[in-house]
Amino acid sequence: MNWRVKGATQKALSILPGGIRLNLMMQMVLGDLRNLDRQIALKVRDWALSMKYLREAGIPLENSRMFEIGSGWYPVLPVCFVLAGARSVATYDITRHLSEKGMLRCLDSLAPQIPLIAETAQKTPAFITEKLNALRQKNTLAEMLEQSRIDYHAPADARRSGLSADSLDIVYSNSVFEHIPREIIREILAESFRILRPGGFIMHNVACNDHYAHFDKSISYVNFLRFSENQWRVWNNRLQFQNRMRAPEFLALARDAGFEIAAQHTHVAAGSREALRSFTIAPEFRSFSESDLATTTIDFIGRKPAKEWPGE
Numbered sequence: 001m002n003w004r005v006k007g008a009t010q011k012a013l014s015i016l017p018g019g020i021r022l023n024l025m026m027q028m029v030l031g032d033l034r035n036l037d038r039q040i041a042l043k044v045r046d047w048a049l050s051m052k053y054l055r056e057a058g059i060p061l062e063n064s065r066m067f068e069i070g071s072g073w074y075p076v077l078p079v080c081f082v083l084a085g086a087r088s089v090a091t092y093d094i095t096r097h098l099s100e101k102g103m104l105r106c107l108d109s110l111a112p113q114i115p116l117i118a119e120t121a122q123k124t125p126a127f128i129t130e131k132l133n134a135l136r137q138k139n140t141l142a143e144m145l146e147q148s149r150i151d152y153h154a155p156a157d158a159r160r161s162g163l164s165a166d167s168l169d170i171v172y173s174n175s176v177f178e179h180i181p182r183e184i185i186r187e188i189l190a191e192s193f194r195i196l197r198p199g200g201f202i203m204h205n206v207a208c209n210d211h212y213a214h215f216d217k218s219i220s221y222v223n224f225l226r227f228s229e230n231q232w233r234v235w236n237n238r239l240q241f242q243n244r245m246r247a248p249e250f251l252a253l254a255r256d257a258g259f260e261i262a263a264q265h266t267h268v269a270a271g272s273r274e275a276l277r278s279f280t281i282a283p284e285f286r287s288f289s290e291s292d293l294a295t296t297t298i299d300f301i302g303r304k305p306a307k308e309w310p311g312e
């Protein structure tokens, strides 16, 4: 499908009553969710990468109290983090996407992923299988979530969690920050700083690339950088809002909120540099280096400084 057709369709759906549901149905018939097993496999890989980042940064997961921003439709990451030893995950979403049917479909699609989950979690496949089977035997979504030690809040805004100050170890998100306006990210980071214990961590995986390129193979992952803000407003839509922020801007916001950047991992999708040289970059992006423009994902870890005691 041409990306402009998708953009215009999503824009129309975003103003129709019931548009969010219709968009989900279209995703299932025509889009990303056609092959749910594949989508879930990709999310398990995102989680495995997050586990690698945590280990490399020396951040212990065992018994940690986690907070997820943007739960989405399938709770792959929270389920996997708990299987790997997290004490609990409080997950917040501004829209209530998760359903009992979605949870069951997610559990089905996790079955082929058991070897990867077990290896990453450093558990046996039998242990993971037993835990997933126990979830399947629950009767309601609420029971499944309770058994998985997931506290699902939706509709709920991660800017105002209502959680106590200094009460969490790790705040994370996956594929969320590229979809939220800058000022909202700023508020979410301020709230994260408040609820994390001193020495606690944020970890955000941000796909800062043109999502229209995920299905229209005729455009590159940096195609959206050719449009001025006014032009982009025509193609951007509320159902899949894309802020087009570049990697250093996310780090700057995290630092502004008080975090020290502990690790950052960036990736440039194949063909991005060549694509950048093939069109005129919109004035809004001309102050960035080619490398920052070409960066198509950034995953970063920030640390809330530990309290300093007198004499230290």
Ligand SMILES: C[S@@+](CC[C@H](N)C(=O)[O-])C[C@H]1O[C@@H](n2cnc3c(N)ncnc32)[C@H](O)[C@@H]1O
Residues within 6 Å of the ligand: 043, 069, 070, 071, 072, 073, 074, 092, 093, 094, 095, 097, 156, 157, 158, 159, 173, 174, 175, 176, 179, 180, 184
């Ligand atoms: C693209 S989805 C990603 C879902 C999931 N993390 C994943 O990896 O599949 C982004 C999610 O963030 C949620 N979201 C947006 N703004 C939010 C906010 N202020 N607080 C909590 N969730 C929010 C959206 O409703 C949406 O479900």
